[in-house]
Amino acid sequence: MAAYDAICFDLDSTLCEPTRDAGAVLETAFERAGIDPFCAPADLRAAVPALPTAETDREFYENLFAEVARRTAGVDPSVAPTLAAAYLETQDPTAVRFRPGAKAALERARDLGPVGLITNGGRPTQTQKLEALGIADAFDVSVFTEPSAGIYPKPDAAPFEHALSELDVAPDAAIHVGDSIHADVAGANAMGLDSAWVDPGHDEYGAGGDAREHEPTYELSTLEALETVL
Numbered sequence: 001m002a003a004y005d006a007i008c009f010d011l012d013s014t015l016c017e018p019t020r021d022a023g024a025v026l027e028t029a030f031e032r033a034g035i036d037p038f039c040a041p042a043d044l045r046a047a048v049p050a051l052p053t054a055e056t057d058r059e060f061y062e063n064l065f066a067e068v069a070r071r072t073a074g075v076d077p078s079v080a081p082t083l084a085a086a087y088l089e090t091q092d093p094t095a096v097r098f099r100p101g102a103k104a105a106l107e108r109a110r111d112l113g114p115v116g117l118i119t120n121g122g123r124p125t126q127t128q129k130l131e132a133l134g135i136a137d138a139f140d141v142s143v144f145t146e147p148s149a150g151i152y153p154k155p156d157a158a159p160f161e162h163a164l165s166e167l168d169v170a171p172d173a174a175i176h177v178g179d180s181i182h183a184d185v186a187g188a189n190a191m192g193l194d195s196a197w198v199d200p201g202h203d204e205y206g207a208g209g210d211a212r213e214h215e216p217t218y219e220l221s222t223l224e225a226l227e228t229v230l
Contacts, residue, residue, distance in 0.1 A: 002113055009177045009178070010180070012121065012179075014102070015133070016129060019095045051064060061084035101222045109230065140166070154184060160188065175196055177226065185216045197220065
């Protein structure tokens with residue numbers, strides 16, 4: 001008998017990872033924008049929790065680069081729109097692959113019962129990733145960020161509520177699997193779901209402080225270990 005009536009997954013850095021080096025993508029974006037580099041991928045990740053909700057990918061990256069610029073001495077936040085445009089031109093949403101153990105974990109979850117996708121990303125971009133991985137139809141419900149429809153990004157309750165409603169499952173009978181303490185673990189915990197945190201391999205998530213303010217129900221080094229909690 002399965003431990004949960006439904007299993008929900010995050011997408012980025014949980015089920016999939018980019019095939020292109022994040023540092024190289026960012027460096028190319030700076031070159032295209034004609035701006036001297038002032039941050040690294042770790043700086044972008046650290047700034048995400050402080051961002052306001054964005055309606056589009058373009059707005060998200062404008063907010064992101066503006067926030068990082070404000071945190072960096074001598075950098076004018078007004079460079080954000082130009083840099084955001086260059087970054088989006090450099091990105092390729094289809095350049096993704098499964099994280100270790102992710103494909104098997106998803107298949108196992110589907111064998112056990114309904115599965116959901118809850119991702120902090122817009123439908124157009126995230127659908128490209130799902131199609132590249134061949135899992136666009138793998139979920140019983142897929143929830144994307146859509147502020148205009150009241151679906152705000154995790155850790156907001158709305159995406160979890162929508163997924164559970166569509167799956168017809170109570171929070172205490174579901175588990176959410178994700179890589180972000182701030183978005184996935186905090187959001188699931190607040191809703192009463194169990195949470196499985198998959199270590200994304202970023203040093204800032206391994207220590208104490210704000211990154212570990214919320215404790216997951218389970219900690220997994222890779223998704224290969226997910227079967228032990230299902």
